[in-house]
Amino acid sequence: MSRYRILITAGVLALLAGIAPAQTETINMSVLNSRRHRIGVTDNPMVGFFTSADQGATWKHHGWKEYIRTFYTETDPDGVIWSACGNGVLRSTDRGATWRVTTGWDVTEVLKVKVNPAHPGEVAASTAYGVIITTDGGERWRTTSTGIKRFFSSDLTWMPGARGGLLAATEDGLYRSLDRGASWKASGLRGRGIRVVLADRRNPKKYWAGTEDDGVYVSTDGGVSWHARSAGLTHRTVYALALDPSDTAIVYAGTFGGGVYKTIDAGVTWRQCMRGLTNPDVHALVVLSSNPSTVFAGTLNGGLFKSTDAGQSWEFNSQEDAQVWGLSVGGAK
Numbered sequence: 171m172s173r174y175r176i177l178i179t180a181g182v183l184a185l186l187a188g189i190a191p192a193q194t195e196t197i198n199m200s201v202l203n204s205r206r207h208r209i210g211v212t213d214n215p216m217v218g219f220f221t222s223a224d225q226g227a228t229w230k231h232h233g234w235k236e237y238i239r240t241f242y243t244e245t246d247p248d249g250v251i252w253s254a255c256g257n258g259v260l261r262s263t264d265r266g267a268t269w270r271v272t273t274g275w276d277v278t279e280v281l282k283v284k285v286n287p288a289h290p291g292e293v294a295a296s297t298a299y300g301v302i303i304t305t306d307g308g309e310r311w312r313t314t315s316t317g318i319k320r321f322f323s324s325d326l327t328w329m330p331g332a333r334g335g336l337l338a339a340t341e342d343g344l345y346r347s348l349d350r351g352a353s354w355k356a357s358g359l360r361g362r363g364i365r366v367v368l369a370d371r372r373n374p375k376k377y378w379a380g381t382e383d384d385g386v387y388v389s390t391d392g393g394v395s396w397h398a399r400s401a402g403l404t405h406r407t408v409y410a411l412a413l414d415p416s417d418t419a420i421v422y423a424g425t426f427g428g429g430v431y432k433t434i435d436a437g438v439t440w441r442q443c444m445r446g447l448t449n450p451d452v453h454a455l456v457v458l459s460s461n462p463s464t465v466f467a468g469t470l471n472g473g474l475f476k477s478t479d480a481g482q483s484w485e486f487n488s489q490e491d492a493q494v495w496g497l498s499v500g501g502a503k
Contacts, residue, residue: 194460197222199229200240200253200496201489205471217492219243219253219266221500225464226476226487232266242282242496246290250307254280254496259295261308272308282496286328287371294336294351296323301338303351314351318342325366329392331374337393339364344379346393358396359387368411370418378421378437380408386423388437399437404428405450412455414480416462422481424452430467432481446484447475454497468494 199220218240220229232251239256246252251262258273259280273280279298286292291307300315301323315321320342329335334350337357344364346357363382370376377389385400386408400406405428414420419436422443429444430452444450449472458464465477466487473489 194223194225195458196245196500197226197456197458197466198243198245198251198496198498198500199466199468199474199489199494200243200454202239202241202493202495204489204493205491219251220488221266225458225461226466226474229488233260233262233269240495241280242498244283244285244498245500246285246293247287248290250290251500252283252285252293252308254283254295256280259283259293259302259308259311270308272304273302273311277302277311281323282325284326284328287330288328288333292328292334292350294326294328296326296338298322301326301336301351301354303336305350312351314347315354316352317354317356318345319356324364327367327369327377329374329377330369330371331392337367337369337377339367339379344393344396357393358389365407365409366411368413370413372418376418378411378413380411380423382407386411386437386440399433400440401438402440403431404442405431409451409453410455410468412457412465414457414462415459420462420480422455422457422465424455424467426451430455430465430481430484443477443481443484445482448472448486449475453493453495456497456499458499466497468497 201217216231219232222229241254243253253260258271258277260269262269282296294303300321302311304311322341325339336347338345343359344357345354347354366380368378375392379387385406387396388399389396405425407426410424412422423431429447429450431440433440449469451470452467454468463480467475474487474494475484476487477484
């Protein structure tokens with residue numbers, strides 16, 4: 171029997187057995203800058219937006235060659251790429267070959283951009299000057315910070331349990347909007363600097379928040395109340411949080427000075443996972459749905475690290491001496 175027939179037969183048998191064909195996510199990596207960058211030098215390392223479709227074995231750079239500050243990139247369900255950059259929100263509809271700045275000249279320092287999974291034309295972004303939102307795929311943006319006391323926002327998430335709901339991380343706690351950002355109300359942790367906020371897509375009432383110097387908090391009532399979950403977390407500034415898609419009791423936290431921490435009991439206890447991780451400042455994390463034992467950690471000035479044993483050990487992967495500011499997972503390729 172030919173190799174081709176063997177592959178076809180194996181595929182048919184897998185389908186009959188109810189086994190879905192293996193898929194590999196596309197990993198999006200946003201590299202803000204590199205310590206190897208030198209003014210006036212023509213062979214500086216590439217920064218910006220990179221993707222990998224083979225679990226980090228190879229990386230491909232997309233778009234601009236010049237130096238553009240890129241904080242975070244996300245792909246919507248239709249394949250449109252959105253990038254949060256120093257010069258605004260950039261959009262690509264051709265897999266990163268060409269880009270358009272969708273925001274005006276007055277929008278700068280965009281730190282996160284998040285697509286509404288239920289309505290891809292709705293995109294919200296956190297900036298140093300507040301929250302902005304588009305409901306028409308980036309044709310028009312509006313500032314939506316009414317009710318927020320201190321405008322600087324480092325992250326936000328769409329709320330799966332509330333149509334049009336948003337939860338924003340600010341320098342003065344968390345704020346919640348139930349009307350696509352038209353108005354905001356304080357949603358807990360007032361006075362605390364929130365660095366990251368994460369929705370549990372399997373439980374629309376559950377959210378996680380990482381803070382500046384105050385550890386991790388969890389809400390199980392849609393952001394109404396928050397409870398500390400930091401036992402064992404000795405490094406309390408948390409830049410990144412990532413859920414294991416196969417078991418949401420397993421959560422990874424990227425910290426300043428302490429590397430990666432992991433909980434297997436929904437935050438009741440944490441343990442440090444540093445073996446092989448030579449840079450302790452972790453600013454980005456992502457766990458692969460197709461293989462939850464594979465975790466990537468982006469560091470500040472140390473590049474990208476990869477674990478294939480659920481965080482027990484790490485190996486350097488890419489971008490030596492770079493600030494890997496953002497990681498996300500796109501569609502299957």
